[in-house]
Amino acid sequence: MTVRAQALFANEAFYYAFRTRDIVAMDEIWxxxxxxxxxxxxxxxxxxxxxxMDSWRSLLEDPQSPEVxxxxxxxxxxxxxxxxxxxxxxxxxxLVATNIFVEExxxxxxxxxxxxxxxxxxxxxxxxxEPGAMQ
Amino acid sequence: MTVRAQALFANEAFYYAFRTRDIVAMDEIWxxxxxxxxxxxxxxxxxxxxxxMDSWRSLLEDPQSPEVxxxxxxxxxxxxxxxxxxxxxxxxxxLVATNIFVEExxxxxxxxxxxxxxxxxxxxxxxxxEPGAMQ
Numbered sequence: 087m088t089v090r091a092q093a094l095f096a097n098e099a100f101y102y103a104f105r106t107r108d109i110v111a112m113d114e115i116w117x118x119x120x121x122x123x124x125x126x127x128x129x130x131x132x133x134x135x136x137x138x139m140d141s142w143r144s145l146l147e148d149p150q151s152p153e154v155x156x157x158x159x160x161x162x163x164x165x166x167x168x169x170x171x172x173x174x175x176x177x178x179x180x181l182v183a184t185n186i187f188v189e190e191x192x193x194x195x196x197x198x199x200x201x202x203x204x205x206x207x208x209x210x211x212x213x214x215x216e217p218g219a220m221q
Numbered sequence: 222m223t224v225r226a227q228a229l230f231a232n233e234a235f236y237y238a239f240r241t242r243d244i245v246a247m248d249e250i251w252x253x254x255x256x257x258x259x260x261x262x263x264x265x266x267x268x269x270x271x272x273x274m275d276s277w278r279s280l281l282e283d284p285q286s287p288e289v290x291x292x293x294x295x296x297x298x299x300x301x302x303x304x305x306x307x308x309x310x311x312x313x314x315x316l317v318a319t320n321i322f323v324e325e326x327x328x329x330x331x332x333x334x335x336x337x338x339x340x341x342x343x344x345x346x347x348x349x350x351e352p353g354a355m356q
Contacts, residue, residue, distance in 0.1 A: 131317055
């Protein structure tokens with residue numbers, strides 16, 4: 087499996103944990119050894135793991151949170167690090183996200199998530215990447 | 222100079238080129254050998270160097286573009302890659318940005334910029350990082 091494919095898989099696992107409100111999986115997805123940061127849409131930056139995980143607990147426990155789907159993910163691998171950007175459909179809203187993963191003991195851990203509202207791409211929104219890949 | 226300091230310097234150079242509308246410097250700041258991507262506030266993602274540089278030419282040539290200042294930059298170094306997030310003040314608007322740099326022949330080149338509107342941090346906005354450092 088290429089680094090690009092591994093990163094897209096890790097990215098999809100993140101959105102799957104998000105969508106299924108799985109806080110245990112979300113906790114495993116975020117690095118426990120590398121400093122992390124998270125920028126939710128419109129929020130200011132969260133820069134400690136405690137603040138980041140508190141935010142996810144609050145989002146995943148909220149029964150009003152809409153389902154999030156990832157579409158058009160593209161991975162950009164570097165040495166020991168890969169970032170993915172993708173679109174997110176959240177209800178009727180469209181967002182774009184940057185997700186950075188670092189390699190730790192052979193697996194890719196999320197260290198940074200930044201999502202915000204955006205306009206649709208001029209060529210239309212890509213189909214969902216690898217639908218059902220995590221099921 | 223630590224990687225963190227080098228990254229903050231590269232990040233400040235990016236905002237200085239932005240603020241002074243220096244398209245030649247901006248072209249030097251962005252990597253010419255690593256794939257790049259750029260997400261301007263509200264735009265969809267630009268994923269070719271040509272599209273990214275076209276967008277900067279259009280922004281820097283626009284006399285209506287407001288001045289952009291970087292505040293509260295923090296760098297997160299990994300092996301061969303470092304990302305910086307910072308706040309941007311653009312007129313009366315507040316944005317937050319993720320900027321990813323990779324090391325190429327001893328210098329740090331920008332490969333990804335993602336900026337979007339945000340709310341002020343609860344503790345207030347940090348002072349501008351190293352004011353005048355690039356002058």
